[in-house]
Amino acid sequence: MNNNKTIIKGGYFLTPGTDEPVLSGYMTIEDDLITYIGKEEPQMEAGVQVVDGSRLLFMPGLVNTHGHAAMSLLRGYGDDLALQVWLQEKMWPMEEKFTGDDVYWGTSLSVLEMLKGGTTTFLDMYDHMDRVAEVAELSGIRSVLMRGVIGLCPEDVQNHKLAEAISFARNWHGKAEGRITTMISPHAPYTCPPDFLVKFVQAAHDLDLPMHTHMSETKREVEQNVADYGLRPVAHLEKLGMFTRPSIVAHGVHLNDEEIEILARHNVGVSHNPGSNLKLASGVARVTDLLKAGVKVSLGTDGAASNNNLDMFEEMRLAALIHKGVSGDPTAVPAPEALRMATEYGAQSIFLNNVGRLAVGMKADFIAIDIDQPHLLPHTDLLSHAVYSASAKDVEHVWVNGKQVIKHGQCLTLDEEAIRRKAQEAFEGLLKR
Template sequence: MTRLLIKNGAFITMDEEQLQFQGWMAIEGSRIAGLGAGAAPEQEISQASEIMDGKGMLFMPGLVNTHGHAAMSLLRGMADDLALQEWLQNHMWPAEAKFTGDDVYWGSSLAAAEMIKSGTTTFVDMYDHMHRVAEVTEQSGLRASLTRGVIGLCSEEEQKTKLAEAIQFARDWHGAAEGRINVMISPHAPYTCPPDYILKFVEAAHDLDLPMHTHMSETLAEVEQNVRDYGYRPVEHLDRLGMFSRPTLLAHAVHLKDEEIALLAERKVAVSHNPVSNLKLASGVARVPELLQAGVTVSLGTDSAASNNNLDLFQEITMAALLHKGVSGDPTVIPAAEALRMGTVYGARSIGHGGVTGQLKAGLKADFIAISLNKPHFVPYTDYISHLAYTARGSDVAHVWVDGRQLLRHGQLLTLDEERILAEAERCYQRLRG
């Protein structure tokens, strides 16, 4: 089994016991075999089949993007500066109605290339034609939690077909790609799925023993509509439907009351905070400091490249660290280390990967990235935690590994044909716009 030794590097582990140090790390197969401060022990050097000099590099856990729609990369820049419902109903949904499996494949490939090159090693994706997204995940080497997102504003026959597709996708792909692919069950949102339909997804999640993922309370208008239609705000509505009886990840959760935050904490529901997308669509600012204080696991997502307009999770980390300071008037909320946890260890925890990924620690999966420090915006080397939260960007990523396999070397993709992906994605867009 191949054993890689990285020496002379700077390390940010996101492990409270050993957060940052100069030293070494050993990788054997798909896992971290050991790491420590100072010079690499002679025993590690003698056991290594490959040695990498990490001088000038900062190694950290790979980033975890907990909400997105990868194929929508094809719609980047197609409709900007609009409110959510107008953006969705008048621009996104009509364009997406034209999507074929081929479009989803190349749009997801474009997203995978962007994510790898900017340091994301695990992503959550909710879309249609999900077997094509799974194929991209398998080919790219990324780790993912995938789900067939279902909009239930259709006939009963269509609802049955979509639910059957979601269940079959879970049976076909959960645990695939050497365990790198997990599956979640996803009714799109409480405002796009009738209550009795959501109940069927909850039942399927129990039958398959899978977690759930949905959009919730993204806009104030959505919350008000939920009260008009069903008599309850979305949190209580979904709780009454039993969704929170399963491990659940909510995207957005912008408009919450104190008692709703308390309920989410009690039910151990996780939240994917999408600050850039929420700001661009003027959806509002999620109450992240209050969620974290209540004990809710809060991670970070980009949402799609159509509402962001990139998949650089470092931008989300920076925004999470800055936005809530400005809104609250308190410069101590969401400090740099907490923002980094949201992009790494909290992200892993929110999708059931706690103790598997999200940290650099012996025994955990070898999902990690290397950032080139030889750039003006990292000098002087005062505080790497600060630099990662406030100055790093995706373009600083030089190397990426997932499951111990290198996916990016010196900024060059090793598992995907970038040139072809760019050409095919542009071809797909030209057809969609026509």
């Protein structure tokens, strides 16, 4: 009798990077781990839960390596605007009004969207992070959380925010059955003066935690960095010691060859956010060059206000498409590479080395998509279909840490009806205040 054992019977499994990237067979989950995957049918002991895998394609859960979940409250509130207009007239005045409750309901809306769409791990950099962690714990999702700090303020406010970031990182690291880990996160080199940024590096050393920041998202901020500090952002962050910590930077759109080499040398990951970079007209990151240099490139949605959804299938597809179109090379970012960016590379680049692949010993974070649909037929190459044809809405089931959280498209852990209503009310409340 084994009540903590689940066997997936007779499905297709995506295992990119192996000899057989589309495996037809079986998978066993015991507690929070994958303990078998292969073609042989495992023994069905009494008490084992059996999941019929026919008509389903199983994949590692998607890993979203950069975002601001609560910003879903501002989805569609300001589009097609120049970046500074969007920030100064739309985002910042509304975000200033965000209460802890707004963050709670905005994050709930995002986590619900992400889980239903097959994202099993997300990185979040925002404020009111205790409320974000509450949602993460309750929902069953895996997350890497951090208080993102903008340092354009008096020193006492700076120090207060830093203390908050440190205390959050210390309190929540390893919580929720280990599903929550934390990082130290100055917002960006252009919003944190050098002496302040150095304090984050020290904190990360003290707590033995990795670091995350926005970097080189726009051409303008790179030019400003050179004007202010005589260095481009990568050399600047290197000089301030950030890369002595395990690190991942978001965006990295405007990089020269030397900067790519520095990132590769320090093993710094880059969270590529194609949807947000296109929508805000930031540009197209040099993803093929980054991958060629050995930089771990993963995928992020950024906040829903600049995306405008949290569909990681779409980011995966954008990553596979735009670098072909812009470079003129149809072999750029092939489907298996795009899939690994959205799963395995994503997990590794936020320092979760036991997440992101369907393999023995890995955490049981996986999803199933319904492949018996017109847009996923005929079954020529299911890995191709996952990257080039599928969407968040094709996700049928989701498991995180061995527990099922989405079943036939319904969330088992969160109250969807309440979240939909509360999120709408929160937005209306912000408009009124």
